[in-house]
Amino acid sequence: MNGNAVKIYAHSLPEIDSDFDTIGLLIARPLTHEEALRAAGALGYALARMNGESLGDPVSLIFTPASTYLTFHFDSTKCRRSSYSFEEAFRDAAAYIETGTPVRKSDRAGRGTKGTRLIDGIGAVSLTILLDVDVDAGPQPTPPAPAVSAAQRALDEARDRLNAAQHAYAQAAIAYAGAGL
Known part of the structure; x- marks a missing residue:
């Protein structure tokens, strides 16, 4: 953990040379609750290849009229980085968020699952991945009228x-x- 938030844009991922313990996912459009959970699932699916702890559920989901912000606890020190890097994981996550996880090639996950995806994509979005974020911060939604x-x-x-x-x-x-x- 370096103590400073690091912004990573999905189209230009720099090398990540330090450990981090939180991840923020800022998607530049309002999502439905279901779409936000699919984006979280796609990020978790990509990070699962790191052979570390699972991403888990979002700590916070913040919906604004212009964007959606999700935060997660994630201990990067528990991941093995020998063959698959965080840069590759975040690049894959961006693709999975847009198009969905890879199409299944067999029915191993259950009858009738061949040709389906574990997680469907949410379409083309502009997204930013942030590391070492304050999970309680982020864009604050306008409270609904009582x-x-x-x-x-x-x-x-x-x-x-x-x-x-x-x-x-x-x-x-x-x-x-x-x-x-």
């Missing part, structure tokens, strides 16, 4: 009508007093 019940809405409307009526009465009283009647 739900208002029908009863509360009716009370609010009645309060507004009462305020309008009181205001009209006050204006009429002032006009009456000003007329000297």
Whole structure:
């Protein structure tokens, strides 16, 4: 772990020469929850070839109107890097996120699985892989408006009508007093 977040763009992956313990995946478009989980699965599938610990579920999923941000705990020191590098794993992950994992060539995973994919892709996306990220940070979503019940809405409307009526009465009283009647 180097303590500094490292940005890796899927189209130009630099050599990764230090250990890391967290991964951030920033996808530059809003995803559905299902698409976000498929992207996470594709990243995990690519990292599984490193023969280390599995990626696991995302620590956080942050959905914004313009992007989706996922964070994971991942101990890179437990991986064997002799034949397959992190650069290759992240390059493969980018491809799997777009097109899906490789097509199965046999029914070994179960009857009728030949010709299918373990994980379907989500289509072409611009993505950034970040290392040593704060899993609690990232783009903050706009909180949804609080739900208002029908009863509360009716009370609010009645309060507004009462305020309008009181205001009209006050204006009429002032006009009456000003007329000297």
